Amino acid sequence: MANTNIRLSLALDACSSEIPLSGALIVNAKNDADYSKLGQATCIQWFKPTCDRLMEIGLKSLQNFTTINSFALVEITRSKPQSLGLIAKAFDALSENSILMIDGNKTDGIESHLKTLRKLFKIEGIISKSHGKIFWIKKATRPQILDQWVQGLEPVKIEKDYKTKAGIFSANHIDKASSLLLKCLPKHLGGIGADLGAGWGYLSNELLKTNDKIKSICLVEADWNALHCAKLNINDSRAKFEWTDATQHKNVKYDFIIMNPPFHQTRKAEPDIGKSFIIQASELLTPKGQLWMVANRQLAYETTLDTCFTSVNSITETPQFKVINALRPKKQIFR
Structure with a gap:
């Protein structure tokens, strides 16, 4: 280097x-x-x-x-x-x-x-x-x-009137992986949730618009600029915002977690980032909680998921992405 x-x-x-x-x-x-x-x-x-x-x-x-x-x-x-x-x-x-x-x-x-x-x-x-x-x-x-x-630093509107800023993830369009995850999310999600690595708020906002069973959802994001855009994009009192590294987030236990975790901070793929998100999600969920995540298809997260959850299900796969649902974190069951 x-x-x-x-x-x-x-x-x-x-x-x-x-x-x-x-x-x-x-x-x-x-x-x-x-x-x-x-x-x-x-x-x-x-x-x-x-x-x-x-x-x-x-x-x-x-x-x-x-x-x-x-x-x-x-x-x-x-x-x-x-x-x-x-x-x-x-x-x-x-x-x-x-x-x-x-x-x-x-x-x-x-x-x-x-x-x-x-x-x-x-x-x-x-x-x-x-x-x-x-x-x-x-x-x-x-x-x-x-x-x-x-x-050029000011928020700009993209599709569906979402606001983003230059330099944040998926600044010019709705991320395809997040869009795929949204299509797979069940209608019955409810209770207290979290969006780890929430970006500018697309997933949380769309979920809140269609689901009145959700009591609250905490958008956890490390990029201050992205979280600023999320606050502009979401007009719902059930949305909470926390500027922190998702792997360091500590809060009440969640009934569900959604996430499209980052897999690199530089130009090189770093799958350990996604693995740390999975481990963190298992620690934040209630004993009966569930994780819904999307990832690039080639990233090998399955071993980490099997280690952390009692049930791991592949929901769908495309040539680029995969959506996974993981249920009942093991750490909660065997504590």
Whole structure:
């Protein structure tokens, strides 16, 4: 794995005389990066596990831009509209003549951002290292196009009038796997439920619209931006919202859980994430509770399901996905 800390360290050393002792802003801060040269910086981050880690090492973590800063670093995301919006917001949050650094890997599109920014600003420096680039500019005259970039961070309507944001999962359309799961959910689901990894709220909202037996459903989501959209999308007092890592969620026991668990945080498949969701679901359900989940067909979750539940049933399969219903968590029965 590329060591992006070297790239950042070299860039900060190159600008050492202009790096403030305080007042730095790090946008989309990473939990494995070394920001020690930036002192007591303020971070902008939306993924709850990363926020928790940043706070553990003594950094302040926010979800919105709230202050004027004397230095800013933007770690780009894989979403170009989101990254451009964050660059514009960081620019606006800087005092005049302060440095704005933009860092990222080639696979995340850093070359494209460098090309775009070069047309608008003087590039003060560039360092290529560890399969990526970091470059920096100084705040000067504000190009009008930054208004469009900022607007690109606002919620937009997609099909069925759902609102989403750039950078969140399935931002441009209703996820096919979630749509398949919804078609398979029984009409008799009732009681207290949870939606683990709820995203922008599609599954929960559709379920609440058609089922008055549900007393409440807790949407558990680690992405603050996605959960913000879920709150915009659901107008039902039975919906509860919790910004947390689903595998760390602790609450009352649930009668049912629905989920379309993530299977990667980078570009590489990570089936252990889905397995941890299954284990967590078994611990959160009542002894007679049931899990309804959808997953990519090739992901081998069956062994974990059999370990955690007394009954596991394949409901349907397509060339891409599979829907599974698991009943009666073993941990509850044999406790």
